[in-house]
Amino acid sequence: MKPAERLEVPDTGRLNAALCAALDRLDPQVVIESGTYLGTGTTRALLRALGARRPRRFVTIEVSASLLRQARTNLADAPWIECVWGMSVRREEAIEFVKNDPFLRELDPNIDIFVDFLPDPAAGYLAELQGGLGGESSSDAPDGLLEQLLPLHAEDRPLVALDSAGGVGYLEFRETVRLLGENPYGLFLDDINHVKHYRSKLHIEADPAFTVVDTSWDEGWMVALANLR
Numbered sequence: 001m002k003p004a005e006r007l008e009v010p011d012t013g014r015l016n017a018a019l020c021a022a023l024d025r026l027d028p029q030v031v032i033e034s035g036t037y038l039g040t041g042t043t044r045a046l047l048r049a050l051g052a053r054r055p056r057r058f059v060t061i062e063v064s065a066s067l068l069r070q071a072r073t074n075l076a077d078a079p080w081i082e083c084v085w086g087m088s089v090r091r092e093e094a095i096e097f098v099k100n101d102p103f104l105r106e107l108d109p110n111i112d113i114f115v116d117f118l119p120d121p122a123a124g125y126l127a128e129l130q131g132g133l134g135g136e137s138s139s140d141a142p143d144g145l146l147e148q149l150l151p152l153h154a155e156d157r158p159l160v161a162l163d164s165a166g167g168v169g170y171l172e173f174r175e176t177v178r179l180l181g182e183n184p185y186g187l188f189l190d191d192i193n194h195v196k197h198y199r200s201k202l203h204i205e206a207d208p209a210f211t212v213v214d215t216s217w218d219e220g221w222m223v224a225l226a227n228l229r
C-alpha cells in the first residue's frame with residue numbers, strides 16, 4: 001500500500017490507441033463519464049480519441065459545482081459535452097458501502113496499490129462523503145445519476161468512463177455491470193492500480209463477458225468491452 005499521488009489520467013499514445021480501438025469496435029452512441037474534475041484528463045482523452053466522431057450524447061458527471069464550472073471553461077471547444085452536476089451513485093448507499101467495505105477495513109499490506117488517507121482510508125473516504133465531496137455545495141448535489149442514465153442508454157452501446165472518488169470506484173463499477181446487464185458496452189477505468197478500481201480490474205480479468213482492449217498497470221488505466229464477441 002502506498003499513498004495516492006495523481007488526479008488526472010496520463011495522456012499517452014497507448015491510451016489513445018486503446019480508446020480508438022474500443023471506439024472502432026463498439027461504435028458507441030453515448031459516452032457517460034463519472035469524475036470530470038477539470039475536464040482535462042479522462043474527458044480530454046475521450047474527446048481526442050473520438051476525433052471527428054460525435055456520439056448522440058456525451059455526459060460527464062462531477063459532484064463539485066466549482067470544479068464543474070472550471071471544466072465547462074476548459075471544455076469550451078466542445079460545448080456539446082453535457083457537464084452535469086451530481087453524484088454518480090446514491091449518497092447513502094456510498095456511505096454504507098465505505099462503512100462496510102472489508103477491503104478498506106482489512107487492507108492487505110502485500111497488495112501494491114495506491115490508497116488515500118493512510119493509515120485509516122475508510123475514515124478518510126467516509127469523511128469525504130459526509131463532508132461534501134469536492135468542496136462547497138456538493139452535499140446538495142443530485143445523486144444516483146448512473147442509475148438514471150445507464151438504463152436510459154443501455155441499448156446505445158455506451159462507453160462508460162469511471163474515475164471518481166477512491167472509496168466508491170468499485171461501487172460505481174458494480175452499479176455499471178448491474179445496470180447494463182448483457183448489453184454491449186465499453187469501460188474506461190482510471191486508477192486500476194489504486195483502491196478505486198483494483199477490484200474492478202480483477203473482476204474484468206476473471207469475467208468471460210469482458211474483453212480487455214488494453215491496460216497499463218503503470219499508467220493505471222484499463223479499456224475493456226463487455227458482451228461483444
Ligand SMILES: C[S@@+](CC[C@H](N)C(=O)[O-])C[C@H]1O[C@@H](n2cnc3c(N)ncnc32)[C@H](O)[C@@H]1O
Pocket residue numbers: 006007008009034035036037038039040041042043061062063064067086087088089133134163164165168190
Ligand atoms: C480523480 S478526480 C477525476 C480526474 C479526471 N477524471 C481526470 O482524469 O482528470 C475525481 C473527481 O471525481 C469527483 N467525484 C468524486 N466522487 C464523485 C461521484 N460519486 N460522482 C461524481 N463525481 C465525483 C471529485 O470531485 C473529483 O473531481
